[in-house]
Amino acid sequence: MLVRRFAIYTLSGIFILSIFFILAYSPSVIAAPNLQKETPIPLLSISDDTCLECHGKPGPTYQLQNGDTLDLYINPNDHANSVHGKLGYACVQCHRDVGNYPHPPFIAKDRRDVSIQLNQTCQYCHSSQNELTKDSVHARALENGNSNAAICVDCHTAHTVKRLIDPQTQELLPEARLWIPQTCAKCHNEIYQKYQESVHGSALIGNGNPDVPTCIDCHGVHNIEDPTTAQFRLNSPQICAKCHTDPEIMDKYGISTQVLNTYVADFHGTSILLFEPKTPDAQENKPVCYDCHGVHDIKAVDDPEKGLQVKENILIRCQVCHPDANTNFPSAWLSHYIPSPTVYPVVYYINLFYKFFIPTVVGGMAVLVTLDFTTARRKKRKASKSTGLETAEVKPPTEESTVEETIVEEITVEEPTLEVTPTEETALDESNNYNERIKDISESQELSQDTDLESDYGNEEVPDGE
């Protein structure tokens, strides 16, 4: 009895304890690891002055893994004058996990790695832009190992971030438009040189013209896509069209806004636009705007040297795909003009001709066909009402007045010398002769009043009827 109670207690205890151990110490399933570091809570109790005590004076440096020295000095005016400083953002709001001195250890391979690591801080306030950059060609390059690919601080800088957007209108500030090409030029200098001389770039840099595009107008700003893809190519006419179909902008410079319409109406554009909706990444070699007009070196079309109005200049572009073309060939392209009596008059007049010809043909035929049809129907109705003559069968010759009988009779009676058989004359003359004779005959004699379907054609009189 006692042994039994003891056994029960022991076993229950073991059971309960094993449950406990199983729950407490079972290997946990590893869920998707949380890549984002836990957001450290910034210690806002650390004021900027505290940081600047050390970092506001030249001197502090930090050794990086590869032996480089990281300069830890920051000019206090830089941050104060930046947009973040003016809005009162503290150092610790970006440098979140640094805290007060002594700082936790910071490992970086090289100077670039420092930036890349610290770049992670922007997303906490600018998450939407950060999301966009993840799709960009720069982010992909970075992932693929190119550590020099642009990150936030490369364009925006770290401590001297400038205001770029007008907070009221959400539009780019005019001075920002000038900064943009200069920023991109930090890595894409060759393109910048070309852009400077282009009609767009020289207007922007020379005159501060706000109507011309900067880099981001064509390439986007945060989700910059690879401009060498087929998708970009097929979509590129829309980029140019954004400004070049807008009369508000174009009228100032006397530039036609019909450029997209005329492009689409002709060979090249139709092909490009054809595939854009269905297969946006189709490999289509028809030219888009920049194939003829250039990419970063766009010149005005009436530029005396490089302008496309010079036949030889555009011929070079044509010959890229049509190597045997000569100087006649470029005028096959309507050059964004709509044909008019003065420009491409041949095309204009052919168009005009068919505008009349087609309705005339259609209308004329419709009239004749309708008349024919209604007459035929009336005849059929009449015939079905007539006595016994329902189908056009061959009837005994004495009762019917067929054409040839009439001819034969009349001819042999009146003019025996005329022969029924054809002579050496041509068939053409014959028909003419016979027609003449028939007319004479029909006008001179009265014919039968039968509603004879068979003798419709010829010189039968059709009875007066409805």
Place this chain on the structure above:
Amino acid sequence: MSNAKQSNELIEQLATTERSFIRFTLGQRWEHVIVIISFTILLFTGLPQKYRTTTWSQTILSTPERVEMIRQIHHIAAVVLIAEVIYHLGFALYLLFKRKLSGEMFPTWQDFKDAWQMIKYLLFLSKRKPAFGKYNFEQKFTYWFIFFGIGIMVITGLILWFPIFFTQFLPGGIIPAAKLAHSSEAIVAVIFIITWHVYHNHLERQNLSIFTGRLNEKEYRKFHPLEYQRITGEKPEPNEAGGR
């Protein structure tokens, strides 16, 4: 005198037997079949290209490869049609040089008079229909309309197919002009064929003589009385009726 007797005998003969006359040669019938086939193919491959911004066209022409394919088919059918045209013209020239080219298809003043007479008849202004020879004015109109229509299509089509070649010696502006003419004339041809030609040969009455090559006596007498006269006036020889 003897003519009257002969003719009366003929009439008697006609009253009891039903003959048919050869109206089109085998060559002509084959030509027509080839024209039908190539025309239809050209139409079905050409219209999507003309109206390539419509949805129905874009379902067909959805990728660059399909555009290439439809262009190829269009070109092949065009070559067949061009071959037929060359044969047609060549044969006509051959007959011309042998002085055997019949003038029956060429328009004459009589055709204009016939047309006018027909209009008067259809508008109830006259009780008389004109008497036609082998080809009435409507048929001649059809032939020559399509003749020049196909002519325009071939010439402009070749210009579009070989733009580099033609711009070697012609100004570049003919290319857009040719494109406009080609696509517009195609529409004209389609409308013409479907309304006029198909109406007259299938809806107004079923006229299959271009396929069978023959037209029976009754219809010959009714619709082409002058030709019938010419044929049966002498000893009826089928070859003479329309042999070419």
